[in-house]
Amino acid sequence: MNDISRRDVFRHGATAALLAVTATGIAGLASSGAAAGPDRVATLADPRDFEETYKGKKIKGEHDKANGKHKVHINGKKLGVVQVELPVAPDSTATYTAVISTLSHFDPIPLDEGNNRDGLKKLAKLAVDQLGEQELTHHADHSHR
Amino acid sequence: MGTRKSVAALTATEKANFVAALKALKAQTSGRNYDWFVRTHMDYFNNVNGHNYAHMSSSFLPWHRQYLLELENALKAHNSAVDLPYWNWTANRSTTGPPFTSDFMGGNGSGGNGPVTTGPFAGSTRWRINVSATSSTSLRRAMALRGSLPTTSDADSVMGVSTYDASPWGSSSSSGMRNRVEGGLAPNLHNRIHVWVGGHMAQIDSPNDPVFFLHHCNVDRLYHLWQTRWGFGADRYLPGGGVANVVDVNETLVPFGVTVASTLDHRGLYTYA
Structure with missing residues (x-):
């Protein structure tokens, strides 16, 4: 299997996902006032x-x-x-x-x-x-x- | 030493003997019966012990060579006259011609995507599917709905590639012969046949269709032709050694207990007509 390229893809993908989730989480927190945490991030579809x-x-x-x-x-x-x-x-x-x-x-x-x-x-x-x-x-x- | 012939060259007796041996292996209640081969192929779609032995890896060709040899020997235990035939899909390209005749593998699925209705493997009483990702107990085919058959030109182009395989030794290898045969890279000689036959052949349990073995025998024949041109020596297989999680030439092919190196020169065991 292509471990090297998969690893790179996953690393870049994970970084992008983290940035997107963080941005969304911050926006959501600002609008709703709800407490952010791991559970909230995990439920984002x-x-x-x-x-x-x-x-x-x-x-x-x-x-x-x-x-x-x-x-x-x-x-x-x-x-x-x-x-x-x-x-x-x-x-x-x-x-x-x-x-x-x-x-x-x-x-x-x-x-x-x-x-x-x-x-x-x-x-x-x-x-x-x-x-x-x-x-x-x-x-x-x-x-x- | 056995001689593996084209399905188009088999006599009526040779076809009958092959079908009877397959059915005897299917009915066998001890040892490695036909369904053992189905299960084994399913198990080795997965990464085992950190290695991809059977698919998307350098060992795709040696693993399947040994897998075919094990099946051929199991058939010979029922009839020593049986040799595995090959389906040369660059020459035999019809859904009704060899090997899809009513006296051999039977034809297409009902309605183009259903149970096979003709031949000795039609219906669950003649050939019962016991281990599958789908619920049908009858063999199914969906020929020519998807995929296409490689041409002679496609096969010839792959035979001209002198390097066996290339880093990273997997689905994304962008040069070398192996991935062009297996299907990660054009012209994709192997994968597209599974797709073209369809039904069980498209699935993880593809050996449920006996055509699987005729197809892979042709893949092994092409590997034989490549070796005839470029060499049968261990130095022709790559990687040669020291690559973690890839089956190097001196590593053992699980579950068969033989090394890649021991499979490379098969000419003492069988040849192709």
């Missing part, structure tokens, strides 16, 4: 998170910007999701972030906060398309990375 019904199945996605440990549930059952780094081009040191699941392990979907901000939702919908009338089993939560 990622704007890319989703919970909706797609083709008759409930899909829920929670992003983990800091650690890349995103969560997807389909009809309440957990789908194993892994974030990976892939090269943008041959012989380039630049990488892009993508997500794969236990149902689409060979089919990475780009995920970022720009044009690919809906990558996790695309992954969830692809899983529903693949499932058809099926449901996930407990093996869908199998670790893979």
Whole structure:
């Protein structure tokens, strides 16, 4: 696995997340007068998170910007999701972030906060398309990375 | 020594023997049966002991070479005449031609994204799915809905890359042969086949579809062709040593108990026709 680039991505991502959370927390504190603390920071949702019904199945996605440990549930059952780094081009040191699941392990979907901000939702919908009338089993939560 | 043939060159008897051996391994109640191979592949999608042995790593090709050999030997225990065949997807590109014929692997899923309805693996009474991320107990395929098959030109371009792999030895390696074969880098010879076949082949439990082994046999054949051109020696595998959390040439491939180096020159065990 690309430990070096993932580490860098996570470090920069974590720094950005900390700055964003701090700014939001300060703004919220100023407007509401509520006491800020770890619990309040932890409950802030990622704007890319989703919970909706797609083709008759409930899909829920929670992003983990800091650690890349995103969560997807389909009809309440957990789908194993892994974030990976892939090269943008041959012989380039630049990488892009993508997500794969236990149902689409060979089919990475780009995920970022720009044009690919809906990558996790695309992954969830692809899983529903693949499932058809099926449901996930407990093996869908199998670790893979 | 066994000779691995193209699925398109198999006789009716060879196809029948291969299918029967797969079913005997599936029905086996002790030792490493077919579902052991499914579980093992699932387990080694994960990082084990700090290493990615099977996927997104330098050891992708040697790990699967040994995995195929273990399955082939398990099939030979039921019929010593059986050799693993390969599906050359650059030549056999139809959803109804070899290997997807009714006397061998069977065809597409019902409605293009459902249970396979033809051939010896259609339906849970003929071939029951026991370990899977999805609830169907029947084998499913969704051919050609997503992905595409590599061309001869794609395969040839990869065979011309002389370096086996490159740092950081994972999904983001931007040069070398291994990631071009595995799929992190274009032309992506391996991953896109799983996507193209779809159904169980797209999932973490992809060995539930016996086509998995025909596909990976072709991947191993391409590795063999690369080695024929660039060398079978241990010096051709990278990394050579001293890289933490990456399977170096003299490290053991878990769970098989053999080193990468011992898998590289397979010519005493099998060859390709």
